[in-house]
Amino acid sequence: MIYDEMKKKLEGYGQQHLLQFYDSLTDAEKASLFSQLSEIDYSLLTLIGENESMSRGKITPIETLTQEEVNARAEHFYDLGIDAIKAGKVGAILLAGGQGTRLGFDKPKGTLNVGIEKNIYLFELLVQNLLEVSRQAGAFVPLFVMTSEINHQDTTQFFKEHNYFGYPSCYMFFFIQDMTPSVDFNGKILLEDKARVSLSPNGNGGWYSSLLKAGLLKETCANTLEWLNVFSVDNVLQKIADPYFVGATIESGCASGAKVVKKAYPEEKVGVLCLEDGMPSIIEYFDMTEELMYAKNQNGDFSYNYGVILNYLFRIDELNKLVSDRLPIHVVTKKIPYINEQGEYIKPDAPNGYKFEELVLDMVHQMGTCLPYEVIRNKEFAPIKNRTGVDSLDTARDLLIENGFTL
Numbered sequence: 001m002i003y004d005e006m007k008k009k010l011e012g013y014g015q016q017h018l019l020q021f022y023d024s025l026t027d028a029e030k031a032s033l034f035s036q037l038s039e040i041d042y043s044l045l046t047l048i049g050e051n052e053s054m055s056r057g058k059i060t061p062i063e064t065l066t067q068e069e070v071n072a073r074a075e076h077f078y079d080l081g082i083d084a085i086k087a088g089k090v091g092a093i094l095l096a097g098g099q100g101t102r103l104g105f106d107k108p109k110g111t112l113n114v115g116i117e118k119n120i121y122l123f124e125l126l127v128q129n130l131l132e133v134s135r136q137a138g139a140f141v142p143l144f145v146m147t148s149e150i151n152h153q154d155t156t157q158f159f160k161e162h163n164y165f166g167y168p169s170c171y172m173f174f175f176i177q178d179m180t181p182s183v184d185f186n187g188k189i190l191l192e193d194k195a196r197v198s199l200s201p202n203g204n205g206g207w208y209s210s211l212l213k214a215g216l217l218k219e220t221c222a223n224t225l226e227w228l229n230v231f232s233v234d235n236v237l238q239k240i241a242d243p244y245f246v247g248a249t250i251e252s253g254c255a256s257g258a259k260v261v262k263k264a265y266p267e268e269k270v271g272v273l274c275l276e277d278g279m280p281s282i283i284e285y286f287d288m289t290e291e292l293m294y295a296k297n298q299n300g301d302f303s304y305n306y307g308v309i310l311n312y313l314f315r316i317d318e319l320n321k322l323v324s325d326r327l328p329i330h331v332v333t334k335k336i337p338y339i340n341e342q343g344e345y346i347k348p349d350a351p352n353g354y355k356f357e358e359l360v361l362d363m364v365h366q367m368g369t370c371l372p373y374e375v376i377r378n379k380e381f382a383p384i385k386n387r388t389g390v391d392s393l394d395t396a397r398d399l400l401i402e403n404g405f406t407l
């Protein structure tokens, strides 16, 4: 596209400032900037200012498979799950494309050392967990690691340097998620430097389309796969391809399963699993009304009492039916480094703009059916999100020690 055409196009979207430094660029930089500008989905900009929660359907409680119920049928669930893993039906998806802005760690989050007297990395803990399941099943679970353009190189290098923490590398696959532009509070796309638009990973909901795009399901052992277990990088007590969870979800006949924990208190900031117009759905804590938060059932228990922990099972045949359906796009406030009009690099201390993200929690709604599966919080949920305080490295270390780990 020639300069005049691009200028006109950008003017149409109120984004002509993106060519502000054009004259000072080399030919190669100009070409690269144009290629970025041509690939941007400018329709995203119209989402700014829309009220997401306005369009919610009728919310009712969903029934959870409680720990007590799991325990009563534990052996049966375990056998079912182990058989599925043994038959190569279960794959694992590690979501590691996030930027961990709250933690403020500038390397991939999975490379964080959670050890005290020895080195134990987040990635290592996850792999150890998967190795144990593989040992029990006598079969390796293929592990697909989603990275972003920003951390792909560092992530793959780290795994290689550590010899994949003992997992056979032929069962480990890496793929890169898509990127979307970041904008300031006025909807102006930000520049990362004079020749580059500020792009960020498109949220953890883009994992399946990015996995398909990478062609990995076709290339690998994946013709036996029926289920994918999706989980986050930052929960140090994460159980991956948990045979009990796999067995219970298969038995339920649902197209998906979600691990949930009992909320610590009604106001806790976790996404809550419920039914929306009869379909499973997750309400984010900021969308919980007081009425929902404090609603009680006939037994006097809170009706919306279970929060998700980003550990889901999805049936692949159902995912394939849904690939052409677009997930809702969330406009999320974040701290985004950028260059100002004078070309100076600014690293903000407070949120200064928006990113556009698809979220894996919306896939649960799309799948139509979901088994909420209760796990014990102190045994399976120790996320590292913040630098200090709640859900930090300190709280995660305490929980690891409580669960018998030597750090």
Ligand code: UTP
Pocket: 095, 096, 097, 098, 099, 100, 101, 102, 103, 109, 146, 177, 201, 202, 203, 204, 231, 232, 233, 234, 310, 385
């Ligand atoms: P979070 O929602 O906690 O986001 O991700 P984050 O980027 O890690 O951290 P903040 O919000 O910037 O502080 C939950 C999981 O989803 C992954 C993360 O790597 C983490 O495992 N994720 C998030 C992606 O894989 N891609 C994304 O675009 C966003």
